[in-house]
Amino acid sequence: MSWTIAVGVKQVPDADEVGIDPDTGRLDRASAPAVMNGPDREALEAAFRIRDQAGGEVIAMSMGPPNATSVLEEAVAMGCDDAVLVSDRAFGGSDTWPTSLTLARTAEALDADVVVCGEETTDSSTGQVPPGIAAHNDWAQLTYAEAVDARPDENRLVARRDVEGGHEVVAADLPVVVAAAYGEFEPRPAPLHRKIYGENDFEPTVWDAEDLEIKDEVGLEVSPTSVGGMETVDPVERKSEVVDDVDDLAESIEEVVA
């Protein structure tokens, strides 16, 4: 028995490079280079650990524009066996509902036993997509997973979950969706030859909405979220003072603390 493990990886603007347009106060995402969502690296690591135990294949999936290919190449460089890009103009304007649906259908088409996602993205950070995938497919879900333990004989996946005040250990029957707790799965270095292959010679399979038979179920029209309005908050003026020596500094601190 070997498992098929699908991993959701999303392309996001590089958080280090996202600026704020001084005139509009809006995040200027367009000018930031696109990179793999940081938590998704850890999702990949969690998936590799499951593969180490249960055997099988790790397949990266991304819903995004054609240039999201680069994060899939990176995923293959890091150790994925294959990758699929789900891309269609029809996806434009999708919120978490159709996004989860699309990924749920993709996981189904891949015949996935396990789906691993990151805890949340750095650009929208709703954390809704992994539970959404589970809900659409009526699969089990293990969110905030700090550790995973594959039990191929039992056809179950066990996870230690971070919960308030401690942790719990939960076993789920396959198929299951896992959201890997951020900071718990240090990604392993990519093997040399895989890295060369992934970055230079690999090309992902591309599926569109029609392939997944969800053309009428995605996009802006069917997205229930509507943004009521945006407000920018003016930065609070902070007091700053330059002191010449350590004693003065200590004094200033004391003043504030007192």
Next chain:
Amino acid sequence: MSPELESDTVADPNYDDEFDAIVVGAGLAGSAAALTMANRGLEVLMIERGSSPGAKNVFGGVLYTPTIRELTDFENAPVERYVAERRFSMLTENDETAFSLRPGEWHEEPHNDSYTVLRGEFDEWFAEQAVEEGATLLTSTTVTGLLREDGRIAGVETDRPDGTIRAPYVVLAEGGNSLVSEGANLKATETRENVAVGVKEVLEFPERDGVIEDRFRLTDDAGVSYHYFGEGAVGDAFGGGFIYTNDDTVSVGVAYRIEDAATHDQSPEETLNAFKSHPAVAPLVRNARTVEYSAKTIPEGGADSIPDLVHDGAAIVGDAAGLVLNNGVHLEGTNMAVESGYHAGNAIARAAENGRVGAEALQVYPEALEESFVVQNLEHYKWMMDAVEEDRDLLFEDLPRAFADAGTEYFRIDRTPKESHAKNAKRAVLDAVGGWTGAAKLALRYRKVVT
């Protein structure tokens, strides 16, 4: 009907002998070699330890571009400013005596092939030129050793899992801290007297625009290269300081013998801070904020320190081969790195065309380098490091002070006649150099600096 994955994914990729050559380090020398080989149809893999080429590069400065210009379209290169002024300053603890050049010709293309650059940007661009010609760039990967087969070099080992890869030729372009070449016994570890440490800061001026233009008297893309020596620059160490203007930052740094850095009780950072606080320097960097600090070694052994440049299956280029000219008047390594990378790349392309891998097949590289300005310049200035070392106190302490005193005397305003001022000025200098005979000897010894 469920869609299918395309099935041409390679399960176990292996690139052994898929590349004709591996280049260790995507600095100037490495990218020049890769670009040259790719241009000649070779499959080239560049391996760089930084997250991008140049990410780990400390460099204060002026890029000399005569060879780069020949190798690629230089029009779109990310340069900061062209060098419109060169200034040489002698600093005592409190005085500055300076000599400045602003030739009109430097304002015109190709600007004497001298541009300030930020290596983070420039190296990335230059490596990109090689990639556009077909080379493959692999970043965040450190080469840890060389693979040998039957005594010859047959590939490299890296810090990654499954990390060994074979290729017929390896170009070592790893810069001055050449651990791979040394580890493989391709060159001896430099003696301490032949290694300088360079520390550099990039400063910005947040308070307002136009600070650089105002302070350095610049318009448009013009920039400056200021060099400082004497005890006000690096204390009693052997070396100097520099300031270069970038587009909206300045690079300021010091470079001096590691031996002095280790034996004297001042850290490189303290030396740099002292330089920045010198009364002649401080106003130039006033109200600046440091955006980057970095330190690196500079090989300065000159012609005597050049190791065997070719081996069976490998060539050494750039700083790894000790190709830096650093003598107080010139600090040039960028042009030599590119020139050496170019000749090595050509030699490998030729050997590959003939299907040969032995050192003798690569011999055209050292031969071409001998003929080029690289070795010619290093040979020409070989004597200088020794001479300067011998006259160190005189050149770095006594003379700067004597010139400052002479200037002070010569232009003194008081109620004694100018003739007596001139006499005092002359005496200050002659005392320092040991009279007219001393002056004549010095002039003779250093005439080759300018001839």
